[in-house]
Amino acid sequence: MYRVLKFGGSSVASATNVSRVLDIVEAEAKKGCVILVSSAISGCTDALLSGDEAQFREMERRHADMVRRLFTGPQRIALQERMKALFGQMRQAPADEKVTFGEIFSTTILAEKLETEGYRTIWLDSRDLVVKGDEATTYKRIKSAVKATQADIFVAPGFICQDGDGKISTLGRGGSDYSAALYAAAVQAESLQIWTDVPGIMTANPKQVPAARTVPRMSYGAALDMASHGAKVLYAPTVAPAMSAGIDIEIRNTFAPDGKYTVIGNCPDASRWIGVASEKGNIRLVGAQMPDVTGDDAVENAGKALAEAGIAAVKMTPDGPSLNIEVREGVLDQALRALHRAFFQELPVQEVNLFIAGNGAVGQALVKMVRESAGAVKERTGKHLRIVGLANSTQYGIDLGGNPVIGKKGDYIRAILEEASKGSIFVDASNSETLYLRYPELLQAGIGIVSSNRRSFAGSYTDFAAVHLAARENGAPLRYETTVGAALPILDSIARGANSCDEVLSIEAVVSCTLNQILSDYRPGGASFAAMVKKAQEAGLTEPDPRLDLGGKDALRKLLILAREAGIPLEEAQVKVQPIVPPELLQGSLGQFYEGLEAYEPQWAQQAMEAEQQGFRRRFVAWLEKKDEGYVAGIGLRNVPPVHPAYHLRGTENAIIVRSAFHPYPLVIQGPGEGAREAASSILNDILR
Ligand code: ASP
Ligand code: MG
Secondary structure, eight states: OEEEEEEOTTTTSSHHHHHHHHHHHHHHHTTSEEEEEEOOOTTHHHHHHHTOHHHHHHHHHHHHHHHHHHOOHHHHHHHHHHHHHHHHHHHHSOGGGGGGHHHHHHHHHHHHHHHHTTOOEEEOOHHHHOBTTOHHHHHHHHHHHHHHSOOSEEEEESSEEEOTTSOEEEOOTTTHHHHHHHHHHHTTOSEEEEEESSSSSBSSOTTTOTTOOBOSEEEHHHHHHHHHTTOTTSOGGGHHHHHHHTOOEEEEETTSTTSOOEEEESSOOSSSEEEEEEETTEEEEEEOOOTTOOGGGHHHHHHHHHHHTTOOOSEEEEETTEEEEEOOGGGHHHHHHHHHHHHHOOOOOEEEEEEEEOOSHHHHHHHHHHHHHHHHHHHHHSEEEEEEEEEOSSEEEEOTTSOOOSOEESOHHHHHHHHOOTTOEEEEOSOOSSGGGGHHHHHHTTOEEEEOOGGGGSSOHHHHHHHHHHHHHHTOOEEOGGGTTTTSOHHHHHHHHHHTTOOEEEEEEEOOHHHHHHHHHOOTTSSOHHHHHHHHHHTTOSOSSTHHHHTTHHHHHHHHHHHHHTTOOOOGGGEEEOOSSOGGGGOSOHHHHHHHHHHTHHHHHHHHHHHHHTTOEEEEEEEEEEETTEEEEEEEEEEEOTTSGGGGOOTTEEEEEEEETTOSSOEEEEEEOOOHHHHHHHHHHHHHO
């Protein structure tokens, strides 16, 4: 069985390089009969084409140098004589034949060296065997020449041949690859190896695109597409003979023989895009050879990739599975890099494991949202979110593979501490009043915390500060934007002011969605206030116990968080809370509460009517104000005039109005302040920050 090895000009450029070639050939000769096809040494073909005697002399010197280094004694002298004679013949040869001597020079030295190494070596004259444009004859001649003799290694010059009339000719620049494929096809070689100076066919020319990488396998079609559109690593006509003979083409690197390489063969392409090649300002984005695939799908992405690099394509034309792109000459390399980045470079992806606590409306919305948007999030941010822990108030489930099922009793936090890696995120989407006591343990383990549970931040200021300290000491993120106004960027805005030493003079927060909804929908004589509260409770719009909303507890928690975010260590006891209805009504059982509220309807209707007559709207406001003696804070029902930003709130909108020392006008943030989806999106964004 035959193994065809072709070496390019740089592989045989010097004695040192030739010794690498010998190592490779030696290993291959153990596996079968080697047919070694070689180019001229690098620069030689150009030198011969120049017709310039000075360049001839330089080539003669380089070859003599190789001979001197590779041989000794009488052999050296004999070969020096032969080389001298060959250079003489070259000088005598007609101008158009001079170029055919480069491969004769190189293969003469190689054959002689292999003979010296003890291999039975036969030099084949490609000028007799290879007939340009007539593969049938070429194959016949090669086969009989090779079969006629017993040899370990055949050495044949690449590139050179005869034309149909028997006149000496060449196969075109880069044609040695093609010579090798002809030799391989003729003898049905078991291996065809093109040894060059790069690690196979790459996703781009590494000289233009440093991030280019080797394509390990590609189809004949894709290789042909790359080669015919400027990928110099392979001479395009090489593909056809190998393909019809069903022989794989290996493209390997002489200078890293054990490194990466490409196998071209009868295989489907592994990915949609193969590489990007270029020729004279024309870029070719080479697509996989797949039936029914067209390059049309790339137009938009290619345009976007170029636009991001500030380049406008002159023209883009899909061609089969590939895409032709024309750009201005000056931006060619930049364009290649931009396209390569978009189509071939996977950006690093960071895995983020999420342990979620709370399986209510918010928890469930979050799980759904994370699962639905994980792909898009990864694209946008490079973060791959994976839910690995879930829990309700009594049970949990952990699965680092991403499919946790709630069902285990026990200490969820302890289990997380055992399983979670640093950089994981614990999400508190629960309503637990005590879970925050465990936050410091998680933070100490380097686990970040994202919370929508406002109970966690509305306890004593000491507890609040302790959690923050644990986060800071351990460099673990702690975020809870969701706790006030759901997805509205309220806390972030307040923190920004505080961070830049702006001082808060007052905060007015209309942050109870349910009450806003009821206050704006209420009409005296329509559904009673009690009925509306009940309806909201049943729709899940209130806290589980609606008295937390009506009594101002929920607004109080939000106010504490707002104040603390502004750097004011506000405590619950400092806030004057006036429930929306007389406090006596909030006592007893839930049933008693609704009864009492129903009985209170006449007074409620009266108040509402009075406010309306005076041109006011009623809003439940949590407020904080800087006075000479310090901050004072309260919560209560207020009549607001049309000039007040909160006058125009609709439905469950929230508004917060912050006046600060730096600014003559207040910061007003207004928008949807509630809903499981809003909360989930806010949590998601805290996770991604
Ligand atoms: N020596 C020829 C050239 O430089 C053929 C080859 O290297 O493949 O074009
Ligand atoms: Mg070449």
